Amino acid sequence: MLKMSAQGLPCRTSEENEKIYKSNPHALKEKQDFDAFSKNFSAARKSKTGKMAETSYVIPVVFHIYGDVQSGKTVTYQKIVNHLQHLNDDFNGRNADYQTVDPFFQARRGTLKIEFKLAKIDPNGGCTSGVVFHPAKNGFGNGGGYDDQIAADAWDNTKYMNVYIQNDLYADGALNNSGVAWYPDSGMTASNTARVVFNGAYLYDNSYSTEFSATLTHEFGHFLNLIHTFEGGCTGTDEVDDTPLEDGKHTLACTQGTNCNGDRVNNENYMGYNGAQGCYKMYTQGQIDRMLAALEHPSRKSLWQAANLIATGVNSTGGLLTVNTSSFKEAVSNNGSFDTASIVTLSGKTFALSSGTMTSGTHFSHTFPAGIIPVITVNSNSQLTVTLTGNAANHQTVNNAKGAITFLPAAFTGGTADLTCTSLNYDFKFVDPYGIYFVDMPDATASAAQTWKAFKINKGDDPAFGSWRYTANALKIETYAKKLVCEAGTRNITLLPANSPISASSNFTAPGAYPNQLDLRTASYTNWDGKTGYVGFDYLIDGLTCYGWFKVTVDANGDGFSITEYAYNTQPGATIYTGMTPKTAVVLSTDTLYEADANDGGITTNAVISLSTNNGTFTKSSGTFTANTDYTITGVPAGLTAVLTLQSNSKAALTFTGKASSHLPANDAAVIVTFKDAAITGGIATLDNAAKTINLKFESPYGIYYVNNPDYVASPAAVWQYFDLGIGDNTEYGAWQYAANALKIETYGKRLVAETGTRNITKIAAGTSIGASSNFTAPGAYPNQLDLRTASYTAWDNQTAYVGFEYSRRGRTCYGWFKAKVTANGDGYTISEFAYNTQPNQAIIAGATGGITVAAPTNLVAAANSTSLQAVLTWADNATNETGYIVERASADGVYSSIATLGANVVTYTNTGLTAGNTYTYRVKANANTVSSDYSNVATAVIEAASAYCTAQGSNSYEYIKDVTIGSFTTTSGADASGYGNYTSKNITLTPNTSVAVSLTPGFSGSNYSESWGIWIDYNKNNTFEPSEKVINGLSSTGTVTGNFTVADGTGTTRMRIVMKYNGNPATPCDNIGDGEVEDYTVTFGASNPNPVTLNTPTNIGNSGVYSSGFYASWTEVANATSYEVQLYKTATGWTTTGTSTTYYLWIPKQGTETAYRFRVRAANASGTSAWSNYLDINLPLSGAEGNDLLMGKKSFSMFPNPATDVVNFNFENVNIATAVITIYNNVGAVIDTVRNTSSYTLKNLPTGIYHVVLTDGNFTQRKKLIVK
Incomplete structure (x- = not known):
């Protein structure tokens, strides 16, 4: 911990952001991609030093104040204004001590032309001071557990930077934590939880040290993606090149010194901890570059756009109305009245009155809940007090509402001219009847x-x-x-x-x-x-x-x-x-009874029904209740008999005798016991609920199941990967490089086999039994999770072995193993496969797979036929025991689903009915009944966009068009798929009424043959190559041919077709020409080439980040280019320019609901453009994390097994199964089924593929993906 005054503790940004990444792997991937973007961004800026105009940024900010007294210090609007001014000075190098930076680091100083300004217009268009006061509340510094409350108070994260001022950041009783912030993350912005949280006791006018108050500058740095300068200690990195390593001990304070490799420590840097002890002074130039990159992140970019600055009013200079509170909470009397007031202050102008009250309809209008009337008392010509009279007609929480006061011209001296806004918005918060x-x-x-x-x-x-x-x-x-x-x-x-x-x-x-x-x-x-x-x-x-x-x-x-x-x-x-409630509570010891471990249809455990409160009693205390006299019961499976036995006058145990005749998971049952008056002292009217539901769960036949999973990897490049085995009640894990050469497995509280007396995970040899006698060890709280590798535990280095795990399946303990391989130097590991035994309390042998494996198909090839709109797949059959093959195709979001189930020994499949202009990706696996092989390699087929021109193709196994020169235009190509090349992205400029020289060269795969040539130009642009439009005819040779033609009159652009045919003059530009090849080009008519190819074509077409809201198209910059044009392709309209850029990337926002994109780019300068690049396909992820948003205590559900074959089971957390509705959709959104009050679902009638399962209980909805094998 930082050795400094106990009055203030450092931020926990690293730890709290880590929680987000661990619960949401999409967020971690986004962070890693954007770190790469930031490095490229910084490199590009360095290469253009002195050439780029500096951009100034303005960020609208709203401060949410939770309690106006924190640690005995007041938190006021003016104190926020004062602190924000100091913070802006820090970013811009205007701080008083900027010139006193250690001379060693003065040359590295950097400043950011940015101003954080308080919003003047709220999200509803009303006036605001940008400082909103709320009742005292704490805990928003936690990286989970408070998201609903945070989002409820947040202002739109795409328009406002939200800062929360709380005294107890983590709701743990500690009042001396200074602040915490979150790095840019599109998911947090979408859910309105992006934020900085800061302790009001450390505002500039409150803090024991003005330098320590600059920790808010530190937190704003985090918000703009800066990492601690000491991150990871001497072997870590803050992803910035010009900040020296630090050991993370923070012992230097404000004394210059060295550590780690003997380098000087930049102890005055805002992003360290040393400076908090009295000498925060600077950012480095590298940190400025990283913050500039952060301002391009989708979650930050919208904040500083010109339209948003207008919408939030930050640059307005007119008179401003502000309030000390923007909400009214119902009085404790709970009768719909309000007993608090709102003070309205006017700056930059005056009210027309200086005393008395304002008149509704003359000075103001209002839209308040029915029954509530505002009274506006004039305190002075610059201040009003708003109080409320009357009682709201409806005042439960469902009646919470917004209301507004709009001031009319008569309220102001000189009317409403020169005012930023004239309305004040209020939240009316009601309270449900007490109980x-x-x-x-x-x-x-x-x-x-x-x-x-x-x-x-x-x-x-x-x-x-x-x-x-x-x-x-x-x-x-x-x-x-x-x-x-x-x-x-x-x-x-x-x-x-x-x-x-x-x-x-x-x-x-x-x-x-x-x-x-x-x-x-x-x-x-x-x-x-x-x-x-x-x-x-x-x-x-x-x-x-x-x-x-x-x-x-x-x-x-x-x-x-x-x-x-x-x-x-x-x-x-x-x-x-204690123990007293409005009605006697009827409770269950458990609402689920599982089939006996013998797997024979018996139920050997019981459910105790208790009258838990109000000293409620049954009418008897021993013996058994009589069905249909004392109670009714439904849902008991055939073969079982229910017995309700008294244990006391307040407890009765429900047991079952016999064995269920059908006892697979599909036979799960909901048994409902409903008491009658005869059983309850005072009758059932005294109970909160006379009926209780007990779920009976049956099990599939036991077995050992093996899974060759996609590799779960932790490494220096990707320190965290979350995964869920999907085989039990809670089988979530994480592969984790905790620090350099320190490896852990996150088990979320579950035990692994470990060395006696330690948390060191045992390296288990193949053939070892894993079961009840193994030394299972529970993890500690963070950071004491179980260790795979530490500095003192290196048994796994360069080893492949097994990890023993236990898991709960339907409430019972089962065992399994992971196969793990650790790198030679212990800096990473891979979990490549696992197996598990479904029989409770039965051991599994490390390495045991259940005995059935299937060899995967290989050499998958997808041949596209754009003419017939189909793709022909072929693969090598390597299995000897397969019962069939599954062909899968990826959707736009990258998720594969089954499109065909084939028989054994099949090695080809034709996918028909495809769409022109789309790219399709495939994979294949073999099945031996319920056991699957690994997937084949992935193969892709591109169906070219349909054209209005006739189709043409040749057989180019022996010859193809190699070089084409027409005038100043030259290009080289190879053998094109299907004997046709679409080069319409290449432009040939022709000058009407001039002679143009032509040179055409064939290419051969072997011997040379005589090739004949023809060229057509669609002069009249009717999408037909007519005989009169053939401009080259009769040229033939075994090598290069030359000729010329005179260009006819023409304007604009059209198409040229070049046909090379073996041993015969091409008479037609259409259809199959036999041996040879066909290529199409674009022609532009003009006196001179309007777009001469003077620049190299951009290469390395890629992305610098893909988000649910859009993506960054990127490329390698071209010498002498001054700008880049980017086009998107749509089947209906073809290529359309979407934007231009002066650097190596362009942000492409999401277009409506589209998730699949194709783009290309070309370079440009004053002299002309390059050719278009190759295109690249991008798929946006679905918005929101699926299966990774479960935080402690929230409602949730899980499914197992997943993937599933015959039946899927549902496990509910804090969800009442009686009110749960489950809807199952296929991968194109069609409803397959809707079920209620069930904990399992049979899949026998569903084809294999991806399904979406949506649970709702009326107040809560969650969506998950289900894979049916």
Whole structure:
């Protein structure tokens, strides 16, 4: 940790951004691509030093203030203005100490002509100061868990830079973290979570050190993609060439010195930590280049566009209306009234009144919720107070609304002229009727097997909690600074009995900083051992304190516990009683029962139904309930008999006897038990729900399954790769180069086989048993995940071996292995395959694959036929046991789906009905029943765009057109596919009424033959080559032929066709000419060539970043070129210019809903242009991450197995299966099926391919891809 004043701690940008990359591999790929773009951008700038005009940038900013007092310091509009001025000085080199930079680094100093300006117009067109005040709230510095709240308050990230000022950045009770920011990321911008978060205690006018307050300059640097100068220590990089390495210890402070390789440390750099101790002064020129590149990122580029500066009003100079708050929250009385006020200030102009009240219809108009009337009191000719009278007719949260006050000319001296805007927008926030709410939550259990379980309650500003086995026989509840009821004078959590009041008079105790969170069990505090009781907690709703309780059960030995239920009161300050709810809660010990391990259709576990609150009781306490008298039951599978046995007067256990006659996953059942009045004391009217659903889950026959997965790699070039095995309840992992020569496997809490007493992952030899007796070890919290390689653990270096893993499948433990190969120097590794046993608690042998493998097809070739619009695929059959082949084709988003299922020994397939102008990509695999081979190589077929001209082709196996010279135009080509070459991208300029020399040369694959030539020019542009338009006729030779023709009158452009035919004069320009070849060119008529080819054609056509919102077309710059023209191709319109650039790239924004693009580029200068480059196809990714957006505590669902063959199973997290609706779409968007209240789906009637599965429960929607094999 930084050795500096404890008053301020450094930012956690690296750690928090890492969370984004680990949960969203698309974001990591985007970052890596943009790092490459930034390096090229910087190199291009260096090559043009002195030639480029400097661009000035303006960025609209909005500051969100959460609590106007932070650590005892006020946060005001003026303090934000003052700090922003200092920050702008820092970026522009106007800071007072800029000239005092260490002489060693003065030549490296750089400045950025940028101004961050407060927005003056809000997203709805109303006036704003650019500083918005909210009720106190914390935690927005976390890289997950608060996204919904962040986005709810955010202003459009494409128009405003959002800065959040909070006192407790991570909601962990620490008030001395300074700031954190996120690098450019298109996904964050799209979800309105791009941000800087900063502690208001360290604003320039609040901080103990004005230099430490420049940490906001540091955070803005992160927002523009700058990395810490010490990133990775002496072996790391900040991706900037002119910042020296740092060891990351930050011990120099403001004393010049050296470290690492003896280099001088740039300790005055804003992006280090040393300067925070009193000497932040500079950025380097390389950092300026990287920030300039960042301003070209899609998530930053829109901010500084001229239209956006107008829309946000940042450059307006007229009078400005501002408010101290832009929202009204319903009063605590909860009757639709409001008891707060808004102060309106006018600068640069005056109100027409200086006292009294303004009159509606004369001075202003308003659009407020029905029943609410604004009263505008005039405090002075520059200040008003807005209060609200009346009661809203509708005032639940669903009635939250926006309203506006629009001031009329009579309100101002001199009318509304010279005003930036005249309207003020307000948010009206209502509160649902108060109540006590009970939740039968998924158990949050902490144990030796899983030491941590995060969860969230349904309500609150900060709803996060965690069950935590801190160490053996030491248990804690993580509250993130929220208080629990504890024993007086201690941090020991009180065991509360039922019906205990929880209120302001309870002994609430706040946790300390790590490791001093509140204790449920310690060596000296064992009150909870073997007991079930209640824990009282407090929480905030919009900054107001409310109370609730958890029901907790601790193991008899004090080594684990579960939080199983909770209730909360939404009325601020109101008492709640433990175990008491408006109606008696009926809860299940589990809502899912699994088939017995014997896999025989039996169900050997039970589900206990409890009357959990209000001391509710059954009418009996022993024996069994009688079906149809005490309860009804439906959904019991044939062969099973349900029995409901009393365990006490508040608990009854549902068990099943017999064996289900059908017990595959497709036979899963939902059993519904509904109580009748006879079973419940007081009748079922006293219950919150008389019916409970218990799901019965059956299993497929057990087996060992082998998967040859796409390689999962961690390396210096790509330090992180997320992957999901898709085989169980939670089988997500990550390949991770944690640091140079330090390798980890992220297991998200799951255990791997490790060396005894360590976190070092065991190198398992082939043939070793992996099972219950293996030394499975759980990971620690970040950064203590399990280690594959460390400086002291090098057993894996240059080795290939097996890693043992365990996973949960339908709630039961199963085992598997990964095959991993570590590099010789330990700087990376690859996971190339894995296998798993589906039989619970049964071992698997390392290297065991289940015995069936299929050889993959090879030498896949795709031959395109643009005339017949088809592609003929051929491949080599290498398998001896295949039962068939699957042919797959990629869609525009790069996802493959099946287009054909073929029989065994088939080696060819013709894909018909293709579209002209498209490129198609294929792959093939062999199947042996349910086992698949690896995929073949990928093959591509290009179907040329349809032309209005007649088609022509030749057989060019022996001869082809090699060289063509017509006037000053010369080109060389080879043998073209199908004997036809479309060179209409090449332009030949002809001058009417002049003679043009022609030279034509054939090429041969072997011996020379006599070739005859013909040339046609479509002079009349009717898309037909007529006999009168044949300009070269009768030339023949075994070598070069020469001739000439006189150009007829013509204007504009048209087409030329050249035909070379073996041993015979070409009489027609159409159809199949036999042996020979045909080529087409574009002709331009003019007195002189308007576009002479004076420049080399751009090469290395590629992309410098592909995003859901567009892509960067890129190329290698051409000598003497001053600009570049870029064209896009569409089947309907052909090539169309989309933009020009003066450098090596051009941003191509997404065109409507199109995701597939084809572009080409040519160079230009004052003298002319180059030829067009080869084209390149680009596919944009689908917007939003799929399968990678699950953050702790959110609703989610998963599918397994995936890929699937016969049936797919659904696993739900915090989703009520009774209300879940699942819709299945094919890959072109057609609805296949909609199902409800189910946890599995049979796939037997679906063809193989990609499907999209959408889950919704009315309030939540999630989309995932399903692969059917």
